[in-house]
Amino acid sequence: MLRLPKNFETFNEARQKSFMSLYEAKQSGKKVIGTFCxxxxxxxxxxxxxxxxxxxxxSEQGIPEAEAHLPKNLCPLIKASYGMALSDQCPYFYFSDxxxxxxxxxxxxxxxxxxxxxxxxxxLNLPQSKDQAFAIESWTEEIKRAAAFLEKLFNVTITEExxxxxxxxxxxxxxxxxxxxxxxxxxxxxxxxxEISTVAESADFHFTDDDLVAKLEKITAEFKSxxxxxxGRPRVLITGCPNAGVRDKLIKRLEExxxxxxxxxxxxxxxxxxxxxxxxxxxxxxxxERYLKINCSVMTPNTARFDDIKxxxxxxxxxxxxxxxxxGCHTFAVEAFNTMKLVQEGLNLPYLRLDTDFSQSxxxxxxxxxxxxxxxxxxx
Amino acid sequence: xxxxxxxxxSTAAKAVLMDREQNKILxxxxxxxxxNSKETAQELLTWLLSLxxxxxxxxxIATGYGRVSVQYADKVLTEITCHGRGAVFLGGPxxxxxxxxxxxxxxxxxxxxxxxxxxxxxxCSAGTGKFLxxxxxxxxxxxxxxxxxxxxxxxxxxxxxxxxxxxxxIVSLMGLGTGREDIARGAVDSVASKVVTLVRQKxxxxxxxxxxxxxxxxxxxxxxxxxxxxxxETTPDARFAxxxxxxxx
Numbered sequence: 001m002l003r004l005p006k007n008f009e010t011f012n013e014a015r016q017k018s019f020m021s022l023y024e025a026k027q028s029g030k031k032v033i034g035t036f037c038x039x040x041x042x043x044x045x046x047x048x049x050x051x052x053x054x055x056x057x058x059s060e061q062g063i064p065e066a067e068a069h070l071p072k073n074l075c076p077l078i079k080a081s082y083g084m085a086l087s088d089q090c091p092y093f094y095f096s097d098x099x100x101x102x103x104x105x106x107x108x109x110x111x112x113x114x115x116x117x118x119x120x121x122x123x124l125n126l127p128q129s130k131d132q133a134f135a136i137e138s139w140t141e142e143i144k145r146a147a148a149f150l151e152k153l154f155n156v157t158i159t160e161e162x163x164x165x166x167x168x169x170x171x172x173x174x175x176x177x178x179x180x181x182x183x184x185x186x187x188x189x190x191x192x193x194x195e196i197s198t199v200a201e202s203a204d205f206h207f208t209d210d211d212l213v214a215k216l217e218k219i220t221a222e223f224k225s226x227x228x229x230x231x232g233r234p235r236v237l238i239t240g241c242p243n244a245g246v247r248d249k250l251i252k253r254l255e256e257x258x259x260x261x262x263x264x265x266x267x268x269x270x271x272x273x274x275x276x277x278x279x280x281x282x283x284x285x286x287x288x289e290r291y292l293k294i295n296c297s298v299m300t301p302n303t304a305r306f307d308d309i310k311x312x313x314x315x316x317x318x319x320x321x322x323x324x325x326x327x328g329c330h331t332f333a334v335e336a337f338n339t340m341k342l343v344q345e346g347l348n349l350p351y352l353r354l355d356t357d358f359s360q361s362x363x364x365x366x367x368x369x370x371x372x373x374x375x376x377x378x379x380x
Numbered sequence: 381x382x383x384x385x386x387x388x389x390s391t392a393a394k395a396v397l398m399d400r401e402q403n404k405i406l407x408x409x410x411x412x413x414x415x416n417s418k419e420t421a422q423e424l425l426t427w428l429l430s431l432x433x434x435x436x437x438x439x440x441i442a443t444g445y446g447r448v449s450v451q452y453a454d455k456v457l458t459e460i461t462c463h464g465r466g467a468v469f470l471g472g473p474x475x476x477x478x479x480x481x482x483x484x485x486x487x488x489x490x491x492x493x494x495x496x497x498x499x500x501x502x503x504c505s506a507g508t509g510k511f512l513x514x515x516x517x518x519x520x521x522x523x524x525x526x527x528x529x530x531x532x533x534x535x536x537x538x539x540x541x542x543x544x545x546x547x548x549x550i551v552s553l554m555g556l557g558t559g560r561e562d563i564a565r566g567a568v569d570s571v572a573s574k575v576v577t578l579v580r581q582k583x584x585x586x587x588x589x590x591x592x593x594x595x596x597x598x599x600x601x602x603x604x605x606x607x608x609x610x611x612x613e614t615t616p617d618a619r620f621a622x623x624x625x626x627x628x629x
Contacts, residue, residue: 344496344497344583350496350497351497355502362502364445365484365500365502368445368458368459368460368484368500369460369500371457371458371460372458372459372460372461372495372498375457375458375460375461375495376460376461376495376496376498379461379494379495
């Protein structure tokens with residue numbers, strides 16, 4: 001029996017509206033699986049007849065609720081994600097039939113244990129390294145195990161044909177997202193990076209029956225047709241942790257202060273989206289191979305990330321690199337030392353590291369750093 | 381055309397009038413930032429105009445935490461760029477600038493006269509002027525009295541980096557009868573250690589150069605030099621580094 005959350009009446013109009021539209025989608029028989037990471041093999045979700053939805057927390061909302069269960073010094077993304085779920089504030093989590101999660105960082109995998117007390121959660125064991133042969137073997141098995149979880153949850157069979165269709169579809173979506181990001185390769189970029197990333201990330205919430213790929217292609221064409229005469233603005237690549245939760249104080253402010261955010265080396269950006277699944281080989285193995293290519297700091301070693309940054313800096317004609325590290329994210333925080341060396345010594349470009357969370361309390365300090373960084377790039 | 385730099389920090393406001401062609405500082409002004417940056421900015425403008433030049437003869441560049449309140453400024457720049465430029469004017473083209481401010485501590489790496497990297501303390505006030513201000517207050521001293529006493533103290537260790545915790549640690553020390561001069565010296569040492577931690581995050585360039593309000597504190601300079609294992613240079617004008625840099629940019 002489908003119900004609205006107990007505290008529904010206390011929500012503002014926008015939230016009530018998104019709850020209602022999900023409610024209707026669910027009534028019409030749609031199935032939803034929540035995900036929290038770019039390592040989640042969404043193809044098996046589509047093949048099981050469900051819609052994958054990215055549920056990462058993107059604001060301070062939910063953090064006070066989360067801190068009743070989770071340590072205060074945990075990464076804000078994990079806290080916000082958990083808190084929104086726990087307090088029934090997120091319509092997508094609320095109406096999701098289950099969660100597909102994986103053992104990425106320590107904070108997340110332990111959080112999923114708590115989450116599993118109020119939602120069906122299946123955790124895939126992600127290898128910590130991709131170099132050994134057994135990594136791909138075990139990851140393929142894990143994806144099969146996750147598929148079995150979905151088959152049982154929805155009482156369906158994931159056929160090879162459905163899986164193949166899902167692979168083809170997701171490759172098209174990825175290609176469309178990469179094309180969208182690549183609009184910023186133009187110099188000057190006709191559209192702000194804030195706008196591009198907002199559209200790209202909205203692809204995580206696609207519930208309507210219209211064609212997502214066509215929608216993305218249309219926006220990309222429209223973006224390309226725009227003209228902006230702002231020449232000489234420094235072009236910035238942002239790397240590090242997922243940055244949706246600091247969009248306003250980091251990305252928006254950076255662009256207001258006079259630089260362009262042209263390249264996102266983050267998990268929602270081309271870092272992960274550019275890898276396609278081979279459509280002509282055994283599907284589980286092909287899916288496993290594609291996802292293991294993703295360069296996240298949870299992998300050790302993670303050297304391919306640095307080759308990637310090198311080529312992105314060239315392709316997008318980048319003038320400076322900002323690394324955003326969320327407080328409590330040990331893997332990116334430690335790896336940042338290597339990014340700094342690569343950018344300053346290898347690429348001879350200005351590098352700025354910002355350690356922050358989802359609160360507004362440091363927006364003044366961030367603004368000074370961004371301003372100084374832009375001044376540094378302008379002189380260089 | 382003359383150039384004025386106005387640097388409104390969290391604690392002190394600094395202004396200089398410069399003749400760029402002669403590379404000369406014509407006048408300096410130092411005053412507390414107070415609680416209203418706009419009024420402070422207005423007062424500095426009045427001072428500037430009292431020097432015998434008209435507003436049209438002076439180009440004004442503002443910086444510092446209160447820079448946005450200098451509504452009459454012709455240009456606004458961040459304190460990192462300005463401190464860097466000012467330090468180059470005072471100390472030469474290859475420097476690692478250590479600026480200990482009232483609220484922020486900055487390390488600015490300069491090569492060939494250009495800022496190539498910088499680091500700032502995070503939200504916390506450890507290793508900033510605020511830390512010493514709070515401790516001096518707790519000891520019932522003004523900052524100059526505090527430094528004078530600290531010169532004669534014995535080395536003790538204050539282990540708390542956090543200003544609030546350090547204050548309680550000091551209460552315990554006072555309870556044990558530790559002398560004020562020792563506590564003051566320990567506090568200066570604590571700030572120096574914290575600042576050096578920030579310095580070590582960066583590949584330094586050339587010599588170390590101290591700017592900000594503590595440029596005349598012999599003890600702090602000595603402590604910094606000891607921990608860094610290298611000489612730290614400065615000059616009395618280094619407290620005006622931000623304003624000087626602004627006037628030159």
